[in-house]
Amino acid sequence: MAKRQVQTTKIDGKRVRIVTTTGANGTRVQVTEAEPKEWELQAAQVRALRGMPEYGKQFLLAGDQNSAKRGPRAQMEASAAGMTPGEADMRIYIAGGQLRMIENKVGRGRLSPAQVDRHAALARMGFTVDVLRAVTTEDAAHQAVALVRGWLAENDNQSGQGQPRCSSTACA
Structure with missing residues (x-):
């Protein structure tokens, strides 16, 4: 039976994945x-x-x-300040009072149990979290731009003009 080891490291400043397979053929x-x-x-x-x-x-x-790694004290401070496990990676605030969210995953990466729970709780309140999967930064950027352009077009169609609704002089 072949033995397989996987390691990620840097070579010449670039992250690489090294897969070593040892078996009957060497x-x-x-x-x-x-x-x-x-x-x-x-x-x-x-x-x-x-x-x-x-x-x-x-x-x-x-x-x-x-999901950033934190020591016990930093984790306690983040939690006390309202950081919530499973929250989406990015919030997009669209003119007219809309909130959209993006969750990123590399390749076939899975949502954590906290993300599954949080996204379901948000869905029960009428919010959607779009999960974007990419294996390159270029593809991730392209997908996000396309998604936001779609949301903006949808917003323009709903409001007629795409202009923000204001309840104060902040938008004047």
Whole structure:
């Protein structure tokens, strides 16, 4: 029976995945480019979305990193301040008072149990979390831009003009 070991490391500044298989026919080593980390997908999306001409006029965004590794004290502080396990990676605020959310997964990565629970709770309140899956930062950015453009077009069709509704002088 073959024994397989997988390791991700950096070589010449690039993340690579090394797969070593040892079996009856000897040892085989395969080195491939590693998939990006989830935060890298999100960072590419943020750059692309902020670069859209509609940004700041028709939509804004806010990102979270609820799954970031923290020590016990930092975790306690984050929880006390309202950080919620399972919360979506990005919130998109659309003119007219709409909230849309994006969750990122690398490849076939699964939602955590906290994400499944949180997304279901949000759905019960009428909010949808769109899960985008990508294996490159370019694809993640492209998907996010396409999704937001779709939301903006939908918003324009619903409101007729796509103009924000204001209840104060903040929009004047």
